[in-house]
Amino acid sequence: MAELNIVLYEPEIPANTGNIGRTCVATGTRLHLIEPLGFRLDEKSIRRAGMDYWKDLDVVTYVNWQDFCGKNPDAKLYMATTKARHVYTEVSYEPDCYLVFGKESAGIPEEILKEHPDTSVRIPMIRETRSLNLSNSVAIVLYEALRQNGFDHMKTQGELHRLRWED
DSSP: OOOOEEEEESOOOHHHHHHHHHHHHHHTOEEEEESOOSSOTTOHHHHHHHGGGGGGOOEEEESSHHHHHHHOTTOOEEEEOTTOSEETTSSOOOTTOEEEEOBTTTBSOHHHHTTOGGGEEEOOOOTTOOOOOHHHHHHHHHHHHHHHTTTTTSOOHHHHHHHHHHO
16 A cells, blocks of 8 residues: 655745645645744644644654654655656656655755755746645645555545445
């Protein structure tokens, strides 16, 4: 079974993190938050964006990047960045990989990206676009990883259609 992980490096906007949390709950994905955060986790805006799903979220926080790496030493990391040479659909995602996304204002630091050139991925965009919204980027890459792993723990549209007709 795919046990994917989303890692947010120093997220700044609570609504993005809330939306990502909701996506994680809907997909059975663990959320990892690397501090410092640009908000408190008990803020109303997080709960509002995550709706009533936040209580069901599997979330882990870390004091910094080193803390994250120390607690996840064997993690297979994929870095989402506009600077990558590989498109996010060109790599094969392992069932227990970690999809890492940087903070909204600056992305993932260069020193971290330099350590992962072969597992850095980008979402294609036209040149005038600086970047996509963080929660949209997470959803795009996460669903590709889930698709590659056969949505193995989720109900696909075909299964839902069949269930409706069997009732």
